[in-house]
Amino acid sequence: MAWTSFKWKCFFISCLVIVNVSAKSLPLNSDLFLRTSETVYKSAVNSLLTENQEDVEEDCDDALKTKNEVDMTAAATVNKARAIAMRNNVRPGQEATEYAIDLTFDGNSFKGRAIIDVLVSQATRENDLIFHAKDIVINNVEVALLPGADLKKTKFSKSGVQLKISPDVPFTSYKVIIEFSGQLAKHGLGLFRGEYDNETYVGMNLHPIYARRVFPCMDEPTLTAKFKFTFKNLNYQHIVSNSALEDNSDDTFRTLESPPHLWGMVAHNLAIINTPIQNAPLFARPGLTGQMSQPSVAINSYYNFLNAWTNRSFVDIIADQNGNMNILALPDVSKDWNSLSTVGIWEPYIMMTEDCSIRQRSLAFPKIAEAMARQWFGGVIYPRNWAHEWVLSGLATYAGWEAYKEFQSDGTSTVVSVLDAHTLFVTEIIQESLLLDAYSSARILEPANIFNEDVIRDHIHGLLKYKAPAILRMFRLLLGDADNDFVHLGARARLNTGAFQPIDSDDFIDSMNSYWLAAGGNDHEYIKDTLTPWIKNNGYPVLNVLLRRGGVFVSQERFGFASQTPVSYDIPITFTTSVNPNFVDTMYPSGTLGGTDTIDMDLDEEDWVLFNIQGQGYYRVNYDPELWETLTEVLDDPDQREDIHPLNRGTLVDDALNLARGRRLTYEIAFNLVLTMQHETNYPAWKAFVRNMEFLRKRLVAMVTEDEI
Numbered sequence: 001m002a003w004t005s006f007k008w009k010c011f012f013i014s015c016l017v018i019v020n021v022s023a024k025s026l027p028l029n030s031d032l033f034l035r036t037s038e039t040v041y042k043s044a045v046n047s048l049l050t051e052n053q054e055d056v057e058e059d060c061d062d063a064l065k066t067k068n069e070v071d072m073t074a075a076a077t078v079n080k081a082r083a084i085a086m087r088n089n090v091r092p093g094q095e096a097t098e099y100a101i102d103l104t105f106d107g108n109s110f111k112g113r114a115i116i117d118v119l120v121s122q123a124t125r126e127n128d129l130i131f132h133a134k135d136i137v138i139n140n141v142e143v144a145l146l147p148g149a150d151l152k153k154t155k156f157s158k159s160g161v162q163l164k165i166s167p168d169v170p171f172t173s174y175k176v177i178i179e180f181s182g183q184l185a186k187h188g189l190g191l192f193r194g195e196y197d198n199e200t201y202v203g204m205n206l207h208p209i210y211a212r213r214v215f216p217c218m219d220e221p222t223l224t225a226k227f228k229f230t231f232k233n234l235n236y237q238h239i240v241s242n243s244a245l246e247d248n249s250d251d252t253f254r255t256l257e258s259p260p261h262l263w264g265m266v267a268h269n270l271a272i273i274n275t276p277i278q279n280a281p282l283f284a285r286p287g288l289t290g291q292m293s294q295p296s297v298a299i300n301s302y303y304n305f306l307n308a309w310t311n312r313s314f315v316d317i318i319a320d321q322n323g324n325m326n327i328l329a330l331p332d333v334s335k336d337w338n339s340l341s342t343v344g345i346w347e348p349y350i351m352m353t354e355d356c357s358i359r360q361r362s363l364a365f366p367k368i369a370e371a372m373a374r375q376w377f378g379g380v381i382y383p384r385n386w387a388h389e390w391v392l393s394g395l396a397t398y399a400g401w402e403a404y405k406e407f408q409s410d411g412t413s414t415v416v417s418v419l420d421a422h423t424l425f426v427t428e429i430i431q432e433s434l435l436l437d438a439y440s441s442a443r444i445l446e447p448a449n450i451f452n453e454d455v456i457r458d459h460i461h462g463l464l465k466y467k468a469p470a471i472l473r474m475f476r477l478l479l480g481d482a483d484n485d486f487v488h489l490g491a492r493a494r495l496n497t498g499a500f501q502p503i504d505s506d507d508f509i510d511s512m513n514s515y516w517l518a519a520g521g522n523d524h525e526y527i528k529d530t531l532t533p534w535i536k537n538n539g540y541p542v543l544n545v546l547l548r549r550g551g552v553f554v555s556q557e558r559f560g561f562a563s564q565t566p567v568s569y570d571i572p573i574t575f576t577t578s579v580n581p582n583f584v585d586t587m588y589p590s591g592t593l594g595g596t597d598t599i600d601m602d603l604d605e606e607d608w609v610l611f612n613i614q615g616q617g618y619y620r621v622n623y624d625p626e627l628w629e630t631l632t633e634v635l636d637d638p639d640q641r642e643d644i645h646p647l648n649r650g651t652l653v654d655d656a657l658n659l660a661r662g663r664r665l666t667y668e669i670a671f672n673l674v675l676t677m678q679h680e681t682n683y684p685a686w687k688a689f690v691r692n693m694e695f696l697r698k699r700l701v702a703m704v705t706e707d708e709i
Contacts, residue, residue, distance in 0.1 A: 088218060088220050088222070088223055089220060089451050090130055090131070090132060090162070090219070090220060091130035091218070093120060093121035093123060093125075093127070094118060094119070094120050094129060095118070095120075095218075095223070096131075096218045096223065096225050097117045097119060097225055097226065098116070098117040098227075098255075099115070099117075099215075099227045100114070100115040100228045100230075101214075101215050101227065101228070101229050102115075102232070103191070103214075103229070103232065104232040104233050105184075105231070105232065105234055106233065108184045109182065109184065110181065110183075111179075111180070112136075112180045112181065112182070112214075112215055113177065113180075114176075114177070114180070114216055114217075115175065115177050116176045116177075116178070116216070116217075117175055118174040118176055119172065119173055120171070120172050120173070120174070121172070125170040125171060125172050128164045128166050129164070129165040129166075129174065129176065130162055130163065130165075131165070131178075131212075131216040131217055132161055132163070132211070132217055132218065133158060133161065133162070133163040133212055133216040134161045134212045134213050135182060135183075135190075136180045136182040136213065136215070137180060138156060138158055138178060138179075139179045139180055139181060140153070140179040141153070141155075141165055141176065141178050142154060142176075143175070143177075144175040145171045145173070145174060146171075146175075147175060149175075151175075151177060152168065154166065161212060161453070163216050178215075180215065180216065187335075188205060188332075188333035188334070188335040189205050189210045189335055190204070190205070190206070190210040190213040190214055191203075192204075192205070194330060194332050195332060196285065196331035197285070197331075199269055201236065201266060201268035201269065201270070201330075202236070202265075202266070203264075203265065203266045203267075203330075203333070204264055204265040205264055205335060205337055205339065205344065206260060206262070206263050206339070207261045207264075207337070207338040207378075208221070208338075208386060208389075208456055208460055209261065209457070210261070211260035211261055211263070217260045220259070221261060221382050221383050221384070221385065221386060222259065223260070224258055224259050224500070225257065225258075225259075226255050226256070226257050227255065227257070227258065227263060228253065228255040229252070229253050229265065230251055230252040231251050231253075231267065234251070236267040236268050237269045238266075238267070238270065238283070239265065239266070239267040239268075240265065240266055240322060240324070240326040240328075240341065240342055241265040241266075241322060241341070242256055242263055242264065242321065242340040242341050242342065243255070243256045243320050243322055244321065244322050244323065254320040255320070256318060256320060256321065257500070258340070258500070259382055262338060262340060262378070262379060263339055264339025264340075264344075265342065266326075268283065268328070270283040270284055270285060271283065271284065271285070273288060273289045274289075274296045276295075276296040276297070276300040277299065277300045277303050277304070279315055279323055279324050279325060280299055280325045280326075281324055281327065282295065282296060282299065282327050283326065283327065283328045283329065284328075284329035284347070284350075284351055285329070285331065285347075288329070288347075288351050290353070291351040292351070293354070294352055294354070294361075295352065295368060298369070299368065299372070301403070301406065302369050302372050302403045302404075302407065303372065305402075305403040306372060306373055306375075306403055309402065309403070309488065309492070310399070310495050311492050311495070312376065312380065312495050312499070314375060314376075317340065317375075317379070317380060321340060321341060322342075323341075324341060325343060325372065325375060326343060327343045327345065327350070327371075328342070328343065328344050329350045329351050330345065330346060333346060334346035334349075336371070337374070338374050338379065339379070340375060340379045341375075343371050343372060343375065344371075346367075348360065348364070349363060349364045349368065350367075350368055358419065361419055362428070365404055365419070366400060366401060366404050366421075366424070369400035369403040369407075370396055370397050371400075373395075373396040373397075373399040373400040374396045376399070377392050377393075377395040377396040377491070377495075378392050378393075378396060380500065381494055381495060381499065381501065381503045382502055383503060383504070384502035384504040384507075385449040386450050386451075386456045387447050387448060387449050387450050387459070388446065388503065388504040388505055389459065389460045389464065390446055390467075390468040390505075390535065391468070391503055391508050393464055393465055393469075394464070394468025394469045394472045395472070395487075395491050397429070397465065398469045398472045398473065398476075398487060398491075399491070401425050401429075401469070402488070405421040405422065407421075408420070408421055422614075423646070423647060425469075425473065426615045426616070426647050426651075427650065427683070427684050427688070429466050429469055429470055429473075430466075430470045430615060430616070430618065431615070431650075431651075431687075431688060431691070432466050432691075434470075434540065434620065434654070434658070435658065435691065436462075436467075437463055437539060438540075438559060438561045438658065439560070439561060439562075440560055440562040440564065442463050442538040442539065443462055443463055443538065444536060444537055444538045445464055445535040445536075446505055446535040446536060447459070463538075467618075471534050471535065471618055472487050474617055474618050475487060475527075475530075475531065476488075477587060477588050477616055478530075478572040478588075478589050478592070479512070479516055480588075482588075484519060486515050486519075487512065489511075489512070490511035490512030490513075493511040494508060494511045497511075505531075505535065506528070509528050512527055513527055529570075530592065533568065533569045533570070534618065537558075539558050539559060539560045540559055540619050541557065541558060541567075541569045541571055541620075542556065542557055542559040542619060542620045542622050542659070543593070543611055543612070543620070543622070544556065544557065544622050545609070545611060545621060545622065545623045545627060546624045547624055547626055548598065550600055550601075551598055551599050551603075552598070552599050552601065552609060553597075554573070554593060554596065554597050554598075554599060554611075555595070555596040556568070556569060556593060556596075556619075559662060559664075561661060561662050568595065569594075570592035570593070570594050571592055571593045571594075571617065571619055572592050573589055573590070573591060573592060574586050574587060574588070574589050574590075574611065574616070574617065575609055575610060575611045575612075575613065576610055576613060577601060577607060577609045577610075578606075578608045578609075578634075578643065579601075579607060581643050583613055583614060583645035583647075583648065587614050587616060607630075608630045608631050608634055609627070610631075610644065610648055612651060613645070614645055614647040614648060614651075615647045615684075620654075621651075622655070622659050622664055622665060625669065628665075628673065631673070632669075632672050635649065635676035636676040636679070638679045641680075646683075646684050649680065649682065650683075650684025650687065650688045651688070652673060652685075653673065653685045653689055653692075654688035654691070654692065656669065657670050657689075657692035657693075661692075661695060674689060677689060
């Protein structure tokens with residue numbers, strides 16, 4: 001009894017020490033990491049596919065082109081877009097077709113003039129015109145009934161986020177001129193002023209709902225219009241935006257059609273410290289030229305990869321675009337950018353010395369890739385409503401991490417060879433999402449349509465940044481094999497057949513289906529039916545594994561730190577045993593579990609079984625006490641523990657501590673397993689340990705006296 005008490009006291013003290021140093025000195029042995037070039041894409045067991053990828057792509061591309069030619073003429077596309085615009089939320093029956101925005105800057109303030117062409121349906125022409133306008137002062141409104149007609153000063157009122165304009169004569173076509181003014185923000189969103197050293201710059205980042213803070217507009221993601229911007233009195237060396245400058249002008253940009261939230265601008269005195277590849281200049285503070293080599297190599301690799309992966313060259317995205325992907329290392333702003341041709345990235349995420357920390361590289365390289373991927377996923381296609389942002393955010397992260405993996409394996413990234421992208425995706429994306437998603441307050445991926453500003457911000461900047469790519473990764477393995485990625489094929493199809501159109505989950509599912517069914521899938525509802533519980537509920541399942549004579553009995557329940565109503569998921573099942581351990585081929589699910597099942601397997605008393613190979617599934621696994629004990633004994637043997645993949649060792653630690661926190665496992669079992677980490681030299685298990693021990697730290701402190709610390 002005395003020994004047990006002493007052992008646990010030592011364990012608690014060790015936990016405090018390790019958490020306090022945040023495991024910054026933990027070893028990263030690249031030899032033990034999964035090699036993506038060898039093991040990520042092996043042949044799957046029970047392949048769903050009957051044709052090679054080239055044949056599938058060719059057949060489906062032909063089918064999609066034919067359908068596009070027959071069903072979607074140019075006129076039909078315009079009419080469909082107009083019908084969607086008329087069904088908006090801000091003012092049904094009203095459409096803004098063209099904006100000319102003139103902004104003049106004066107210190108920390110600005111004045112603006114918006115010329116807006118407006119169409120109104122016959123049924124609603126008696127109603128006021130309504131625009132979004134927040135945190136700007138409306139000074140004057142004039143309206144003309146027809147192009148070329150006389151302008152007339154018009155009554156208006158402003159309340160909350162809405163500007164209401166009351167024309168004297170009801171009509172179906174208006175030209176509206178609005179004069180307004182406002183203050184530059186300081187938080188990197190809307191129209192803002194940034195500062196560094198003794199310099200300043202001005203930026204415009206309108207995603208997702210900040211256009212209304214810069215000029216009056218119909219600020220919804222499906223409401224595309226033609227935009228022309230003029231930025232006056234900006235005395236900086238460079239000014240970049242979505243489109244090219246008009247001929248013989250240094251402040252007016254050519255007209256492009258898009259939703260308002262996709263526009264951006266940066267006026268600055270940063271220097272072009274390198275051009276990693278043609279059409280992708282890198283801007284930064286002049287004194288940082290010695291920190292450009294690593295990001296430059298990455299940018300070159302990512303640019304080429306994303307052009308090929310999307311099958312849509314960046315320079316040909318849209319006519320009159322700014323031909324450069326301008327990448328700016330912003331010293332004081334860490335916000336995401338979604339505007340075409342303007343890629344703002346926080347300076348520590350892109351500038352790094354040759355001897356920078358592994359932690360900085362593991363954060364920076366994926367961030368650069370994700371920022372560049374948003375040029376396509378967010379810039380070329382955009383959500384039908386912010387409730388569907390998970391599709392775009394998920395695909396941008398998914399594509400970015402694919403670019404990061406390629407960067408590691410293409411021979412150009414020797415400096416970062418110890419950072420395995422496959423491992424980091426599990427530890428930084430999947431496991432982080434599982435932790436956040438266990439709270440009862442976690443937001444679901446796809447709620448009902450949302451229009452409230454606070455809800456939109458919380459939604460798109462929260463859990464979905466992790467959960468969306470994690471779910472896409474799981475479905476990539478479920479639907480495909482080593483050579484066929486239907487998430488990739490579906491994404492590429494939308495980019496090239498539905499460019500500059502809104503997208504929702506059904507659109508994306510249809511795109512995946514077109515390839516999956518051609519490859520041998522036999523149920524057109526399978527993807528939607530399987531995906532729906534994952535995107536329409538928060539939380540996720542825990543797979544319960546019980547030993548039975550001749551096999552194991554598996555069941556599921558919904559997991560969370562608080563009790564929740566039951567949900568049934570189709571869980572992609574992967575497993576291996578100590579009889580024939582295989583952590584590569586078994587990574588691709590052979591099927592799903594919808595309720596309970598018995599899996600036949602011949603296990604001796606000392607044999608083990610592990611589910612969720614390499615931690616790719618979006619669920620946790622809880623074993624019966626006998627299996628937990630066997631797994632703990634294996635992990636406590638320095639030789640035997642190497643039979644278990646490093647990612648599964650990390651997943652065992654992550655699952656055990658979270659299951660204990662959720663009262664589905666005793667802490668004694670969880671701590672016994674964690675004690676085996678004295679033999680661990682690999683990153684995933686330590687990352688899981690550090691992440692989870694913060695929750696216990698406050699509780700452990702109360703059990704340890706000051707003299708013991």
